[in-house]
Amino acid sequence: MNAKLVLTGALLALGLCAWVALGHGEDKKDKPIPAPEFAGITDWVNAKAMTVADQNGKVLVLHFWTNGCINCVHNYPHYVAWQDKYKGEKSFVMVGVHTPEFDAEKDVDRIKERAKKNKLTFAIAVDNDAKTWAAWGNRYWPCVYVVDKAGNVRHKWEGELGDAGYKQVTGQIDELLKEAAPKAK
The missing domain is CATH 1.20.5 (Single alpha-helices involved in coiled-coils or other helix-helix interfaces)
Structure with a gap:
């Protein structure tokens, strides 16, 4: 042979x-993947403290980013577009988990300034100790997760969205918004 x-x-x-x-x-x-809970959040920007579990019944778009990452900056227009598109949608919530790569990015005032400058009005969980990053098993900046109304991770996009990624994730959000919310137990 x-x-x-x-x-x-x-x-x-x-x-x-x-x-x-x-x-x-x-x-x-066929195998639901429950969304991990926020862990070790050191501060909140644009929102009061919340939990992932509190978002059940809503479509949650959770994205990891840091304000010193150019790839993350390239996603800002897409985040703003989602803020605008789903502004009146009560079944939609977006949370940016700011996990710094470098110590200078841990400054909450800098995070607030960058958010304001770039019109990022969504809730920002400051993950300075990378505990939420670890809980989600995240590996990249930026990374977008879409969680359904039952609290399960249904979609994930690693890296810059670009036009194709934005369209794909937006389509996924739209589909999940059409699904019925789970019945209360």
């Missing part, structure tokens, strides 16, 4: 095993 063929087959089998083990290839729509 040809050694290259055997090696290729073995590598393909190994790759498939890794792909399945990492959770790819599964239909995650």
Whole structure:
């Protein structure tokens, strides 16, 4: 038997095993992933303290960002567009989790100034100790999560949105807003 063929087959089998083990290839729509709770929030900007659980019955768009990240800055127009589009929608809430990469980004006055300058009026959870970042298992700035009315993470977008990402996530938000809220237990 040809050694290259055997090696290729073995590598393909190994790759498939890794792909399945990492959770790819599964239909995650049937497996709700509960949204983690905020953890260790050191301050709130534009809002009073809240919990993720308090948002049940609403579509929650939660995004991780930091004010020193150019990729995050490139997403600001999309965040403002969502603020405007869903302004009167009582079943929608957006929270920016500000998790600093560098110590200078921990300054709450700087966060407030940047939010005001860029018309970011959504609730901002200041995650200076990266505890919410860790609770969500987040890895990138920026990263957008969309949580359904039952409190389950349904969509995730890592990196800049760009026009295509904005349209895709907006479509996901619109679809989730159409879903019925879960019945109270």
